[in-house]
Amino acid sequence: MTSTPSTNVQTPPADVSFMQALRFWLKLGFISFGGPAGQIAIMHQELVERRRWISERRFLHALNYCMVLPGPEAQQLATYIGWLMHRTWGGIVAGALFVLPSLILLIALSWIYSAFGNVPFVAGLFYGIKPAVAAIVLQAAHRIGSRALKNYWLWGIAAAAFVAIFAFNAPFPAIIAVAACVGYLGGRYIPQIFQTSNGHGKADKDYGPALIDDDTPPPAHARFRLSHLLTVVVSGVFLWLLPMALLTSLMGWQHTLTQMGWFFTKAALLTFGGAYAVLPYVYQGAVTHYGWLTPSQMMDGLALGETTPGPLIMVVAFVGFVGAYPLSVGSAILAACLVTWFTFLPSFIFILAGGPLVERTHDELRFTAPLTAITAAVVGVIGNLALFFAGHVLWPAGLPAVWPSLADLPQTIAHGLDIPAAVISVLAAIALFRYKRKVTEVIAACALLGLLTYLATH
Numbered sequence: 499m500t501s502t503p504s505t506n507v508q509t510p511p512a513d514v515s516f517m518q519a520l521r522f523w524l525k526l527g528f529i530s531f532g533g534p535a536g537q538i539a540i541m542h543q544e545l546v547e548r549r550r551w552i553s554e555r556r557f558l559h560a561l562n563y564c565m566v567l568p569g570p571e572a573q574q575l576a577t578y579i580g581w582l583m584h585r586t587w588g589g590i591v592a593g594a595l596f597v598l599p600s601l602i603l604l605i606a607l608s609w610i611y612s613a614f615g616n617v618p619f620v621a622g623l624f625y626g627i628k629p630a631v632a633a634i635v636l637q638a639a640h641r642i643g644s645r646a647l648k649n650y651w652l653w654g655i656a657a658a659a660f661v662a663i664f665a666f667n668a669p670f671p672a673i674i675a676v677a678a679c680v681g682y683l684g685g686r687y688i689p690q691i692f693q694t695s696n697g698h699g700k701a702d703k704d705y706g707p708a709l710i711d712d713d714t715p716p717p718a719h720a721r722f723r724l725s726h727l728l729t730v731v732v733s734g735v736f737l738w739l740l741p742m743a744l745l746t747s748l749m750g751w752q753h754t755l756t757q758m759g760w761f762f763t764k765a766a767l768l769t770f771g772g773a774y775a776v777l778p779y780v781y782q783g784a785v786t787h788y789g790w791l792t793p794s795q796m797m798d799g800l801a802l803g804e805t806t807p808g809p810l811i812m813v814v815a816f817v818g819f820v821g822a823y824p825l826s827v828g829s830a831i832l833a834a835c836l837v838t839w840f841t842f843l844p845s846f847i848f849i850l851a852g853g854p855l856v857e858r859t860h861d862e863l864r865f866t867a868p869l870t871a872i873t874a875a876v877v878g879v880i881g882n883l884a885l886f887f888a889g890h891v892l893w894p895a896g897l898p899a900v901w902p903s904l905a906d907l908p909q910t911i912a913h914g915l916d917i918p919a920a921v922i923s924v925l926a927a928i929a930l931f932r933y934k935r936k937v938t939e940v941i942a943a944c945a946l947l948g949l950l951t952y953l954a955t956h
Contacts, residue, residue: 510707511550516584516591522549523580523592527599530572530807537572537809545579546705552579553708563853568767569845570809573597577849582710585719586730589850597842600808601815605834607802608819609827615798618956619949626948627801628794628891629923630941634804635777636884637930643877651691652874655680659878663778670779670879674768677875678868685867692867722854734847738763741839754825755833757788758818762840765814778879780817781886790821793890804937814841892920918951 522544530537538561545551552560560582564574573596580592614620647653655677662668685692708714719726742763745756761783765776777800784790791799799816806812815834822833895914922944929935929943 508707510709510711514549514551514583514709516588519580519584519588520591520595523576523595524599526576527595527597528807530596530600538575541572541575541579546708550706550708551583552710553712553714554705555712556708556710556714564849567845567848567852569842569848570811573809573842574845574849577846578853581849581853582717582720585717586850590846593842593846593849597808597812597838600806600812601834601838603806604802604812604815605819605831607806608799608816608823608830608834611798611802611816612820612823612830618953622949622952622956623945624798624801624948625919625952626922626944626946627941628797628887629919629948630926630944631797631801631804632884632888632891633923633926633930634937634940635800635880635887636927639877639880639884640931642873642880646870646873646877649691651684651688652870655871655874656878656881659875660882661878663879664882664885670782671764671768673875673879674872677871681868681871684871689867692870716854720854727851727855730847730851734843734851738840738843741836745836754788754790754822755829755836758790758821758833758837759840761788762814762818762837763844766841766844776811777813778883780814781883784817784821788821791817793887795820797887797891801941805941811841812838814838888923892916892923918955922947922951 526540526544530540542557546554546557557579560578561571561575564571564578567574573593576596577589577593581589584591611620615624643656647656659673659677662673663670681692742756742759745753745759749756751757765779765783768776768779781793781796785793785796796817799813799820800810802816803810803813814837818833818835818837819830823830893914894916925947926940926944929940930937
């Protein structure tokens with residue numbers, strides 16, 4: 499797959515047919531490991547460097563646009579480029595094939611997990627994976643924070659968000675709404691605080707003429723037309739309303755599948771900052787409010803999402819499957835498909851309807867300042883999630899509801915600590931932070947350690 503770009507090519511590549519593009523998007527769906535950063539890197543290597551379907555500057559411009567939208571930016575970027583090349587159907591095919599292989603694989607893995615999760619071999623693997631997940635979430639908070647928290651004000655927003663959800667169990671949507679208001683007011687009255695770039699830098703390499711080059715005029719379908727905007731929005735609302743109406747009429751509003759459709763519709767509109775940003779909301783709903791999963795199952799789902807291709811937010815398919823599995827296997831498969839539909843439908847609408855319109859306002863502070871504040875708040879929320887996961891994994895019997903005196907604190911912390919799990923978690927953190935190992939490598943190594951430990955102690 500790797501190739502050295504040729505910078506002395508003087509002619510752009512030949513036009514790409516719809517079928518050629520379809521084969522590439524299908525291939526991408528199977529090789530898109532590594533989270534958003536890895537997936538974007540794969541697309542850059544294939545589309546910019548090797549195939550030269552789009553120039554570096556146009557690629558980054560599209561990526562910066564996708565970053566201001568809620569939803570998985572890598573999947574939206576694929577949808578955007580597919581739409582730019584082959585109109586609406588090109589975008590739909592590119593975005594759908596980015597998700598479909600992951601959905602099929604996660605349904606199969608979720609069934610194995612639900613049917614055979616108590617088998618010692620499988621239980622041992624997940625005994626090692628859970629501590630790794632706590633370290634992975636902590637790394638995500640650090641990675642996002644190092645990029646987003648550029649001054650003391652943004653650090654303050656992150657700290658306030660952490661306190662709000664940790665101490666007061668504030669709803670995630672309320673935290674996002676308050677952060678957005680703070681960012682909006684800050685952008686008006688102290689704009690210098692919120693002038694932090696969310697972009698990916700300037701294009702500084704030339705890989706030769708591209709099919710969609712820097713000076714290639716936008717195709718006719720990429721220019722704003724009110725009629726097109728209305729058509730896409732109305733179609734999107736219909737595609738959301740039809741399954742929701744069927745679920746409500748056939749099963750009732752309180753049925754698990756109906757509530758999953760409604761809940762993941764809301765989750766899809768709150769995913770500013772990527773999958774880790776929405777995980778606290780999914781956790782609050784799926785575990786705390788609805789009780790579809792246990793905290794341990796949520797961590798197992800996150801681990802499976804980390805080790806399969808496609809967007810990490812595909813963990814919602816696991817949530818849907820496991821949450822509906824007590825009803826029947828058929829209901830579980832249907833739930834996984836439904837929550838995927840409701841999670842990704844808004845992303846297609848945002849790209850197909852808003853691309854020509856929103857691009858004009860990407861660099862305006864009044865739009866970017868609220869997003870900067872939201873990202874800062876997300877860092878605090880993810881930090882709380884890492885702490886919560888660590889507590890459930892390392893102290894399986896739970897910590898005391900009332901903390902003891904400072905002198906008794908070390909003894910209380912040591913009491914009930916799962917020492918093998920703590921060792922695995924520390925090793926995972928060292929591998930991630932010190933040696934910069936890939937998430938998939940860390941999970942594989944920790945799964946093996948967990949299996950050996952579990953078999954030795956059981």
